[in-house]
Amino acid sequence: MGHADRRRTGRPPTAAALKKLVLRLAKENPRRCRRRIQGEPAGLGHPIAPSTVWEILHAAGIGPAPRRTGPSRREFLTTQAERIIAADFFHVHTITGRRLHAPAFLEHGILRLHITGITAHPTAQWATQQARNPTADLGARVASLRFVLRDRDSKYTDSFDAVFEAEDMDVLLSAPQAPHRNAHRERVIGTIRREVPGHLLSVNQARVPQVLTEHREHYTTHRPHRSRGQRPPEAQAQPAVLHDRVPRRLLCTRVLGGVINEYR
Structure with a gap:
């Protein structure tokens, strides 16, 4: 909820809404410490105390940033x-x-x-x-x-x-x-x-x-x-889709003596 949303509703966000926002920020930005997470709501016009951010993350079982830094191998x-x-x-x-x-x-x-x-x-x-x-x-x-x-x-x-x-x-x-x-x-x-x-x-x-x-x-x-997308490595894009009904001849190329077949 940004400045425009706050002016339109005339009400500050609820505690539940801020909690949801903090958890979303922690999930989408796993390398951010709680101070940086605190800064995002503040930039949206909804200041929140660092201790509140810590309580929300702690209750959700989300550890400090050093334990969440770096992506997984996958x-x-x-x-x-x-x-x-x-x-x-x-x-x-x-x-x-x-x-x-x-x-x-x-x-x-x-x-x-x-x-x-x-x-x-x-x-x-x-x-x-x-x-x-x-x-x-x-x-x-x-x-x-x-x-x-x-x-x-x-x-x-x-x-x-x-x-x-x-x-x-x-x-x-x-x-x-x-x-x-x-x-x-x-x-x-x-x-x-x-x-x-x-x-x-x-x-x-x-x-x-x-x-x-x-x-x-x-x-x-x-x-x-x-x-x-079913393309070979050397292909930059898929061949154009044929929408006409003109009959075409399917050509087969035998690779490795027929172990593999290629079609054109």
Whole structure:
């Protein structure tokens, strides 16, 4: 209730109305102390004592501001999605049973996927080189990224982190044995495991990069994503809706030998 509302009604707000306002301010502004919360009603023409604000918050079980500062991890990842790139390593097997390792970097904001290399013997030096590859691929977009989200795998060393820190990014570590803390990364790796090695065994190491590149192209240029309104990462907007009734031919493109189909 502002000045205009008070002049119109001719009555000050009730205690219940002020209590409701204080609780709303505390909920919508969790980093504000009670002094700042007190200032909002005062600015609306309804001064309230700091002790009254404290009593209202205390009765509602809302602690002092230091206990309420900072967003939760989920809130942080949501609000900072456009500025986060997540890193992880996954593995695939050849038909001979050889285990190959590949790094995956996922831009949270638009879900653009980068798969930068593959090896049977991942070392710390190799991992550091893989960190350099996406920063080169990102080009000017690297300036818009602020955080690198990774787990505590031993392949991540100070040299790996230094590649991103040189681009003014902060490295965020997920908790041990907590894959849900990097859920976007886990989801894309799960997609790769289901759609690539689960249906297509590669004969040798030379074939695996071709398979992963083809899948990455599908993932970034055609695959619809619910979080992006059923748009692929590379799409700026949905195609125009066709309102006419002109019959059109549906074209199907087989990806990875028919493991995945694309329609146009």
